[in-house]
Amino acid sequence: MTKMAGLMPRHFLWQVEGRIARIRLDRPERKNPLTFESYAELRDTFRDLVYADDVDAVVFLPNGGNFCSGGDVHDIIGPLVRMDMKELLAFTRMTGDFVKAMLNCGKPIISAVDGVAVGAGAIIAMSSDIRIATPEAKTAFLFTRVGLAGCDMGACAILPRIIGQGRAAELLYTGRTMTAAEGERWGFYNRLVDAAALEADALDMAARIVSGPTFAHGITKTQLNQEWSMGLDQAIEAEAQAQAICMQTRDFERAYNAFVDKQKPVFEGN
DSSP: OBOOTTOOOSSEEEEEETTEEEEEESOGGGTOOBOHHHHHHHHHHHHHHTTBSSOSEEEEEOBTTBSBOOBOIIIIIHHHHTOOHHHHHHHHHHHHHHHHHHHTSSSOEEEEEOSEEETHHHHHHHTSSEEEEOTTOEEEOGGGGGTOOSOOTTHHHHHHHHHOHHHHHHHHHHOOEEEHHHHHHHTSSSEEOOHHHHHHHHHHHHHHHHTSOHHHHHHHHHHHHHGGGOOHHHHHHHHHHHHHHHTTSHHHHHHHHHHHTTOOOOOOOO
């Protein structure tokens, strides 16, 4: 296992407090776009989180009133126009690897969205486990507006599972903005909160998660992702095996002893 509290990334802000990692993209003057370098650094960070024993949840936060404006027009889209197919495929695989790293990091991820979350910013929110937004949040999978397909970074697989096939198809074909009210009504956003309360609300949710049986939370995240491709019989068997593993943890025993003693259990993640 490894410690990640002391991580000093070059392309985004990182802070670990109370076993909760906070991430903010750090180009607020341009609504926090991604670059080749920030994509790669985020991918590598989430890959490393699998082995982190001092982080139990991750919260993506806005910066300067915006979440993320997607890939930088000048730093990413401009160079892509001049690349050959081999280079382009290396890039699209790298961005997909970022999403896979988020899904497979073993830690619950919360996105707290304010302002714009478009393109890859919408993908980051989509790939999180829980999404909270302000009423002013604007979310768009705008790939078709730059001449690309809507099937970017897993959007055609993940988005329909969150909001339904028809709604996802509309957003991915048109690239239009999904309002915060639509996002909440459709189940993309868990809830809407005022901008002044957004960070505290997201961190409170993360703290509630971290106070629970974090080893078991990792199992839950794995099952949520893996059961997409399972039949019902496979899923039930996988969950039987997962619960049997969790029943061997000391947290399961702690919960039982606390119940007997009429106390609130204190979980330790093992």
